[in-house]
Amino acid sequence: MATYAAPIPQVSAHKVDREQRGFISWLTTTDHKKIGIMYMVTTFIFFIMGGTEALMMRLQLGEPENTLIAPRVYNELFTMHGTTMIFLFVVPMMAGLANYFLPLMIGARDMAFPRLNALSYWLLLAGGLVFYASIFWGPPEAGWVSYPPLSEIAFSPSGGQDAWIFLIHLTGISSILGAMNFYATIANMRCRGMSWGRLPLFVWTILVYSVLIIFAMPVIAGAVTMLLTDRHFGTHFFDPAMGGSALLWQNLFWFFGHPEVYIMVLPGFGIVSEILPVFAKKPIFGYKAIAASSVAIAFLGFLVWAHHMFTTPTPIVVLIFVMLSSFLIAVPTGVKIFNWIGTLWEGSIEFKTPLLFSAGFIALFLIGGISGVFLAVFPVDWQLNESYFVVAHIHFVLMGGAVFTIFAAIYYWFPKITGRMLNETLGKASFWVMFWGFLATFLIQHVIGLDGMPRRVYEYANVGNLGLYNLISTVGAFILGFGILLTIINVARSVKHGAIAGPDPWKANTLEWFTTSPPPVNNFDVIPRVRSAEPLKDYRLEIEKATAPRVPVPAGSGADSESGHLGA
Numbered sequence: 001m002a003t004y005a006a007p008i009p010q011v012s013a014h015k016v017d018r019e020q021r022g023f024i025s026w027l028t029t030t031d032h033k034k035i036g037i038m039y040m041v042t043t044f045i046f047f048i049m050g051g052t053e054a055l056m057m058r059l060q061l062g063e064p065e066n067t068l069i070a071p072r073v074y075n076e077l078f079t080m081h082g083t084t085m086i087f088l089f090v091v092p093m094m095a096g097l098a099n100y101f102l103p104l105m106i107g108a109r110d111m112a113f114p115r116l117n118a119l120s121y122w123l124l125l126a127g128g129l130v131f132y133a134s135i136f137w138g139p140p141e142a143g144w145v146s147y148p149p150l151s152e153i154a155f156s157p158s159g160g161q162d163a164w165i166f167l168i169h170l171t172g173i174s175s176i177l178g179a180m181n182f183y184a185t186i187a188n189m190r191c192r193g194m195s196w197g198r199l200p201l202f203v204w205t206i207l208v209y210s211v212l213i214i215f216a217m218p219v220i221a222g223a224v225t226m227l228l229t230d231r232h233f234g235t236h237f238f239d240p241a242m243g244g245s246a247l248l249w250q251n252l253f254w255f256f257g258h259p260e261v262y263i264m265v266l267p268g269f270g271i272v273s274e275i276l277p278v279f280a281k282k283p284i285f286g287y288k289a290i291a292a293s294s295v296a297i298a299f300l301g302f303l304v305w306a307h308h309m310f311t312t313p314t315p316i317v318v319l320i321f322v323m324l325s326s327f328l329i330a331v332p333t334g335v336k337i338f339n340w341i342g343t344l345w346e347g348s349i350e351f352k353t354p355l356l357f358s359a360g361f362i363a364l365f366l367i368g369g370i371s372g373v374f375l376a377v378f379p380v381d382w383q384l385n386e387s388y389f390v391v392a393h394i395h396f397v398l399m400g401g402a403v404f405t406i407f408a409a410i411y412y413w414f415p416k417i418t419g420r421m422l423n424e425t426l427g428k429a430s431f432w433v434m435f436w437g438f439l440a441t442f443l444i445q446h447v448i449g450l451d452g453m454p455r456r457v458y459e460y461a462n463v464g465n466l467g468l469y470n471l472i473s474t475v476g477a478f479i480l481g482f483g484i485l486l487t488i489i490n491v492a493r494s495v496k497h498g499a500i501a502g503p504d505p506w507k508a509n510t511l512e513w514f515t516t517s518p519p520p521v522n523n524f525d526v527i528p529r530v531r532s533a534e535p536l537k538d539y540r541l542e543i544e545k546a547t548a549p550r551v552p553v554p555a556g557s558g559a560d561s562e563s564g565h566l567g568a
């Protein structure tokens with residue numbers, strides 16, 4: 001017992017009192033927890049906007065030859081939707097979660113560079129505002145990939161395309177600064193005993209997320225700058241007629257774009273790796289394999305960008321190389337899936353909402369991964385490229401892979417952030433409605449694609465069953481939206497009226513549960529010494545041992561205990 005500084009997680013009152021309150025305190029804060037909350041709230045608002053855009057598109061596609069939404073507006077909607085979900089929701093939401101929890105999990109009092117951290121947030125917000133301001137002068141229409149010549153001035157004269165470019169610049173700088181900060185924090189701010197082999201797996205994935213951002217983001221920043229000068233300053237980087245190359249854009253974009261997928265899903269892998277052992281009441285199966293496979297995925301992720309370019313004139317040896325290296329990524333990904341299942345295997349599983357979202361993620365991401373392997377076979381991709389099969393694939397990977405883990409994280413960590421529990425019944429309802437709504441929306445899109453419907457079209461003829469299938473997909477999208485709404489209601493209610501959580505409601509393993517909920521400004525009064533990858537479990541066992549009543553001695557044995565003679 002003596003090795004632990006405090007018998008129960010506690011924090012002295014004066015530290016709580018020093019916390020600044022009120023609106024101004026949010027504008028000026030450098031506290032990683034407040035910045036984390038601002039990230040999470042802001043990105044969730046963008047999620048709702050991106051989701052609304054999606055529902056508008058699905059309304060239009062609900063019946064054949066529908067005239068509800070004009071073609072140009074449909075283009076604007078899918079461009080805004082894809083861009084919002086990726087650059088303004090998933091990537092920065094992961095940064096928000098890491099902001100709040102990474103310092104707590106490694107026993108630090110803040111990030112390495114708190115002011116830089118605040119700057120990262122404000123740049124993100126600026127990027128989002130610039131982008132959405134384009135609603136007033138014509139939003140971009142060239143899709144989230146902005147291929148030239150569509151994104152060149154001749155086809156996209158509106159300033160919306162420039163707003164898109166500035167969004168990439170601003171959120172890119174925001175991400176790079178944030179990534180440097182996470183890296184520096186992990187490298188330098190770990191508490192005593194927190195060796196690399198004991199880092200929580202979420203922290204491992206944020207480390208890899210940061211390295212990926214640092215290598216990938218500058219490439220897209222360069223590419224959009226070239227696009228900007230093409231548009232306004234007379235250069236012709238992407239204009240074949242003037243000696244440029246439209247394929248150059250595709251290479252630069254996807255050199256960033258494929259790693260971007262892992263930037264979005266790796267932190268989700270980390271979240272699930274934290275949640276499964278807590279609710280299966282078993283240590284994570286294969287800690288080292290999970291950590292190492294994240295690194296392997298990151299490395300391989302930089303070799304395969306051309307699998308997005310199978311239909312461009314590319315030498316066949318390159319196609320074969322890219323196909324095989326894409327298959328290779330399935331290996332470390334499969335390792336993770338086996339490890340997660342191994343963690344659940346024979347555990348005494350508590351079916352709480354965070355576990356449900358984690359299990360749902362495993363199922364959906366597995367389907368997305370498998371359809372990805374199909375698409376990596378380039379003759380198959382020649383058939384399916386630019387069809388709804390690809391739309392189904394992206395959503396299984398990104399919505400199944402990232403959004404379900406984000407919801408798992410919301411249910412798991414909300415008690416730490418607010419000090420209150422989310423409602424379990426509403427949480428479970430939200431999960432099941434989202435899960436079935438998701439499948440109704442996107443499973444059938446594989447068939448829509450196989451039946452030949454191209455993506456990014458605002459209308460289609462009623463051939464075969466396309467009308468029926470699209471109606472199912474649209475109804476599914478509204479069910480999915482309703483499921484998401486249930487969580488929003490749950491959060492809104494529980495912030496004020498949820499049951500009091502206490503410091504460690506789940507009996508979890510990592511350090512964020514050692515401090516109060518919510519944690520005070522400086523996070524910890526004392527930081528326990530870390531002796532394994534599950535410091536809080538060690539700590540609980542130690543307390544149990546020290547405070548357990550002595551075992552009663554059987555009568556007649558002649559021995560006695562401190563509490564007096566038993567028996568006789």
Ligand code: HEM
Pocket residue numbers: 051054055057058078079081082083085086090142143144145391394395398399402403441454455456457477480
């Ligand atoms: C809330 C449920 C969602 C629905 C109902 C939905 C629906 C749609 C629809 C209808 C399209 C346009 C398809 C086309 O015409 O080609 C689309 C495209 C897309 N969605 Fe979603 N989506 C959802 C969530 C998400 C999420 C969470 C992400 C990413 C994290 C995402 C990423 C994308 C991307 C990247 C595109 C391609 C945009 C483009 O073609 O430029 N979506 N989605």
Ligand SMILES: [Cu+2]
Pocket residue numbers: 257258261304305307308
């Ligand atoms: Cu890819």
